[in-house]
Amino acid sequence: MKCNTFKLVAMTSAVALSAASSNYAFAQTETVNAQLITSSAITTTDVSDMDFGEYLIQFVAGDTPMLTLTNDGSVAVTQTGAVGNGSQVIQITAPASEGVVNVQTPAPATLTITRSASSDFADGGLSLTDTDYRTANDGNNALDADAATGTVTTLVAATDEAVTFGGIIAITATPGDATHAANFDVTFSY
Amino acid sequence: MDFSEWLVQFVVLDTPAITRSASLGFEGAGLSLTDTDYRTASDGNNALDTDTGTGTTLVDATDDAVTFGGVIVITATPADATHTANFDVTFSY
Numbered sequence: 235m236k237c238n239t240f241k242l243v244a245m246t247s248a249v250a251l252s253a254a255s256s257n258y259a260f261a262q263t264e265t266v267n268a269q270l271i272t273s274s275a276i277t278t279t280d281v282s283d284m285d286f287g288e289y290l291i292q293f294v295a296g297d298t299p300m301l302t303l304t305n306d307g308s309v310a311v312t313q314t315g316a317v318g319n320g321s322q323v324i325q326i327t328a329p330a331s332e333g334v335v336n337v338q339t340p341a342p343a344t345l346t347i348t349r350s351a352s353s354d355f356a357d358g359g360l361s362l363t364d365t366d367y368r369t370a371n372d373g374n375n376a377l378d379a380d381a382a383t384g385t386v387t388t389l390v391a392a393t394d395e396a397v398t399f400g401g402i403i404a405i406t407a408t409p410g411d412a413t414h415a416a417n418f419d420v421t422f423s424y
Numbered sequence: 425m426d427f428s429e430w431l432v433q434f435v436v437l438d439t440p441a442i443t444r445s446a447s448l449g450f451e452g453a454g455l456s457l458t459d460t461d462y463r464t465a466s467d468g469n470n471a472l473d474t475d476t477g478t479g480t481t482l483v484d485a486t487d488d489a490v491t492f493g494g495v496i497v498i499t500a501t502p503a504d505a506t507h508t509a510n511f512d513v514t515f516s517y
Contacts, residue, residue, distance in 0.1 A: 260440075260517050261516035262515050262516075263515075264512065264515075265446075266492050266510060266513055268450075268496075269506060270455065270496060270506070270507045272504055
């Protein structure tokens with residue numbers, strides 16, 4: 235075989251091999267998965283009531299006596315109204331607790347607290363007229379009536395954040411000797 | 425004629441293409457995997473949102489990592505759950 239003929243055969247073979255190689259399709263497929271876990275549940279616990287304690291109360295017309303319960307952890311009640319006409323409001327038993335509700339979220343978050351379903355004292359002469367709440371981050375805030383809202387900040391993930399309630403009982407008549415109760419709901423939401 | 429070099433030039437073994445397909449988004453309303461990027465040691469960061477790219481393997485018969493990241497756009501509060509999405513990537517010459 236002549237040298238020129240050999241070169242022609244070699245080139246023809248290379249072209250033919252190249253054309254044949256183009257028929258092979260090498261491909262490999264994998265699935266890439268994306269995952270996201272979402273967790274926003276709000277957990278609450280009713281820890282303690284707003285306990286104002288026990289009092290001797292005798293009301294005289296024209297006065298505006300009031301019992302004010304703290305919400306700063308000091309657990310104290312003071313008579314803060316006008317008693318110039320002779321009304322008597324004397325503490326017999328000190329308050330046992332401020333109102334405390336714990337709230338917890340999976341991560342530090344900002345919540346809205348909303349008051350609803352308020353049920354005032356049924357007995358004439360007593361009314362829970364003012365209610366304040368306090369948290370470590372949010373300070374003291376009024377939450378006086380249904381539909382009132384405020385901000386509650388949870389500071390640590392999955393850890394109870396205390397929301398502490400105090401308030402004012404306005405006295406407008408001498409109540410009967412009894413255990414008097416009032417309540418309202420608070421709803422925490424994002 | 426150096427025949428072996430012809431094969432290397434023709435096949436381009438070290439530069440496969442990456443093609444995305446069969447994308448399946450989050451089923452929960454409010455979440456969408458809108459952007460996806462991949463990165464290799466040689467090819468840097470590249471978008472692979474709906475299209476194709478290049479992935480270069482650097483060493484013979486050795487794994488070359490193709491690392492994916494992306495963006496989840498949030499348009500509503502999702503339910504508490506494990507949300508998943510996925511897509512296929514096909515490596516071809």
